[in-house]
Structure formats: structure tokens, C-alpha cells
Amino acid sequence: MAANKLSLKLVIDKKSNRVLFAEAGKDVVDFLFSLLSLPIGSAVKLLTKAKMMGSFGNLYESVENLDATLINNKDLLLSPKVAASPLNVPVLIQNDEATITVYKCSLHPHYGLFSTNPTTTCPMCTYSSQYMSTATAYTPPNMVGKGYVKEQVLYMVKDNLTVMVMSSTAIIALLAVFGIDNVKSLEEKVVDLGMDEGLELLRTSWQSQNVLSQVFLTKKEK
Incomplete structure (x- = not known):
């Protein structure tokens, strides 16, 4: 992920030094939603x-x-x-392959019973305690190349990670919420989203409602 950083544009209220929202494309939103599968x-x-x-x-x-x-x-x-991730979605952990190995019982291969552990006892083999040790490949639901959200849409990501479609109505409503009536108090800043920032987003999202501000505007002590 370090070699494949994403970028997003922050819209910042200079007076409060707070991110009002970020303009984000499909790749960034796919990344944020992929955190739910972690x-x-x-x-x-x-x-x-x-x-x-x-x-x-x-x-x-x-x-x-x-x-x-x-x-x-x-x-x-x-x-x-980790849940299977679409290709090109920069998640913090990626499966090495599109398929994973699961195991079934050699005596009951057609019962639809599978395990990720080859030492699991088959529930159908009540008396013989047969292990489900016959390896087979399992391909998760096909999302490869699709990601989680549609392309050709610009998304708004609020400071608390609320995601919505970008629109002038949404922007005006957000400015009203924060009492901002002069756009000169706003500035735009393009930032990178890589492995370090992704980890900080994950950690901060469990602790704060001002995630983007804390990750991208707060200076971290070395």
C-alpha cells in the first residue's frame, strides 16, 4: 500500500483547524468500507x-x-x-489469493459441510470421528474488479467518516451546520492516504468523531 497511495482533497475550516469534509473518489470510499471486513x-x-x-x-x-x-x-x-477484498482496493491486510482452502469430509463430500481447519470432526460421522481433512478450493462471492461503490461518482466524507454523494445541497447544509457564511475561511488541502494513514484512520475511528481532523491535521509526536 505504501507504493500505491491514494489521495483525497480536504476542505478545512481555517479558524477552527477542522476538516469539514473530504472530496473522495471510489478508491478512497472502497478503502474506508473495506475496514468493515477487517x-x-x-x-x-x-x-x-x-x-x-x-x-x-x-x-x-x-x-x-x-x-x-x-x-x-x-x-x-x-x-x-480477512474477508475477500476486491482487486485494487487498498486494504490493510490482503489475501494472497482469490480463493482459500477449505476442508470437507471424505465420507460425506456432498453434504455442503466445510471447515477451515483440517482437524475438525465431521458432524455427520457420529461414531467414527472422521476428520474433515479433504482439501478443496473455495472462491468467495465474486467482487473482483468491482469494489464496493460505483465509479464516476464523487463522494463526500465527513470528519466523522459519514459517506454520502457529493452535491451542492450537501455542502451548503454542512456549512450551515457549522455556521460558516464566508467561504474565504475555507482552504483546500490534498493529502495522501497510505499504510500509515490507513492505520491511523482505523485506530482513530474507534475513539473519535473527528477522525479526518485528527489524522491529517494533528501533528503527531515522533
Whole structure:
């Protein structure tokens, strides 16, 4: 993602040093919506315990520290599968392949029962305890090349990450909400959205209603 940064145009109220909204294309909105497909376990792993809000980091660390013999599947919690992402959507974690490997029971291959763990006992094999260990490929619903939203539309992303179609009516209404009657108090600023900014957006979205302002206008201490 660092080599494939996106850009968005911020509209800033200079007086309050706050982002009123950002003009964003399909690629940025696809990225924002892709955050909804990110499992919490993967988010904690990305952000690290130090940057986590509340106690989720402690849960993650507890799983890490517990002996593997006490947990059925550590990887399921520490590195959960990420929902399939459309091509060209810059997510924080990407699946390496469009298909994933799932497992079924060799004795009941046509019952539609699958598992991501080859040591799962087949529920149909009540007495034999047969493992669902026969590998097969599963292709998630086809969104490849489509993304989440339509192209040829300009979107408005508010400071709290509310996304809507850009329109003069929406802009006028937003200016009225903030009591801005002079457009000279506004400035535009084009910013990059890469891996670092994406992680900050993810973290800040769990803590604040002023996400864009905090990520792009607040100076971070080194």
C-alpha cells in the first residue's frame, strides 16, 4: 500500500483547524468500507497493543501468552481470515489469493459441510470421528474488479467518516451546520492516504468523531 497511495482533497475550516469534509473518489470510499471486513483480531495485530483503545489489546496478549495446548486454534484468534477484498482496493491486510482452502469430509463430500481447519470432526460421522481433512478450493462471492461503490461518482466524507454523494445541497447544509457564511475561511488541502494513514484512520475511528481532523491535521509526536 505504501507504493500505491491514494489521495483525497480536504476542505478545512481555517479558524477552527477542522476538516469539514473530504472530496473522495471510489478508491478512497472502497478503502474506508473495506475496514468493515477487517476482523478485530487482525486490527489488534496491525495496530499493536500499545495503540489499542481499552482492553482489546490485553485479550490479544492473553491469547499469545496462553499455552497452545489450552487453546483449540490460536491462529483463528490471532490471525483470523480477512474477508475477500476486491482487486485494487487498498486494504490493510490482503489475501494472497482469490480463493482459500477449505476442508470437507471424505465420507460425506456432498453434504455442503466445510471447515477451515483440517482437524475438525465431521458432524455427520457420529461414531467414527472422521476428520474433515479433504482439501478443496473455495472462491468467495465474486467482487473482483468491482469494489464496493460505483465509479464516476464523487463522494463526500465527513470528519466523522459519514459517506454520502457529493452535491451542492450537501455542502451548503454542512456549512450551515457549522455556521460558516464566508467561504474565504475555507482552504483546500490534498493529502495522501497510505499504510500509515490507513492505520491511523482505523485506530482513530474507534475513539473519535473527528477522525479526518485528527489524522491529517494533528501533528503527531515522533
